[in-house]
Amino acid sequence: MRSLDKDNAEVVARHLVAAEQLALEDPEKALEHARAARARASRIAIVREAAGVLAYRNAEWAEALSELRAAHRMSGDSSLLPLMADCERALGRPERAIELARGDRAKDLEPEVAAELRIVEAGARLDLGEVEAALATLRAGELDPERRGSEAVRLFYAYAETLLASGDSAEALTWFKHAAEADENEETDAEERIAELSS
Template identity: 50%
Template sequence: MTGKELAPDVRRALQSLAGESADVVAKHLVASGQLVDVDPEAAWQHALAAQKRGGRIAAVREAAGIAAYKAGHFREALAELRTVRRMTGDDGYLPLMADCERGLGRPERALDLATSPEVAGLDTPAKVEMLIVAAGARHDLGQHDAAVVSLQVPQLRTNSRAPWRARLWYAYADALISVGRAGEARDWLVKAAEADADGETDAAERLDEIDGIVFDEVWDDEDDTTDEARDDQPHDGDDATDGR
């Protein structure tokens, strides 16, 4: 790990740091990026170390915000994402910020962000993420029917291979299940499972639950009689078989 694995624009931004800080911060950012999906807490610690030296760089604050979010440190994640949004003017962080509000037990604030005017300017992937977060907030508030309706958007019927489709279909299936429409939900879970090449959802497992499929673990010593047990069994010609 050298730090050169970072995107060129991030490396250029780090050059404004003094002394060896640019190299140190770069290495922490690379480590955080590599760990964020496998060990979020370790990724968060690396991002914190980067932030201490390079906190005035937007890419560093973004990495800290994402790592904190993945590790479940929603208060810290929200603070970092708010900061990077102020630094960059990028509203694309709004869905993550709204989900942080949910994580902090504030679904009403999540819905406030979801209905803010800035959402209209988001690109399609970010709009879809916000729809999913908002539906989750409605579930948090017990508004399950409203969650179903909120996801009945044109993107639900997409014929594209957009990477967000599996998550949207899964969210819609989950909303249908919450209102007792398991039959319809199954159709959407099938679509989500087929589209989810990266395993972002547990659509396949939910399908098995709906279909009532249970996989029992089979242990070798349950299938085969042990040698000791076989030795205890009488054999033809043994004394035990003729009563002597």
């Protein structure tokens, strides 16, 4: 923000704060603030990232991808790759999602980001009808049932869903149970899925 004049920087900062505060309760209004910030500071990476993330939350896939690409280009922040890949999926381009997940930029990611990108890649494989490849993608992650935390929960849940898509409901039930055990903050509906599959 230091590259902006003081008055403009203050206005942009106010828009970003408002966007953050409204992100959960009113994502559409939050996106309006992010767009207003972008209009005043389009060369600032954090502004483009905020606009991209909020466009993503509002299912504005093309806008989100454009903003996230810009933020990634400006900052080199590879943590944005999972969102970018998921936008490609939502836009009906699973092959491009896989390219992002397999590209050089996806190397040496933080474990949580790498797991999220693996989940998106597996989803893209499913979009293409490549069920076994989707399973293999998830198995390449750390599928240790003893693990806990958000990263493990999401990976276990995605693996269970993919097993279900493969027709292996018994093994899917096992992994939904692992997801529920790891889900200390109740981030998923794993318990409900267990009830559905057990009935």
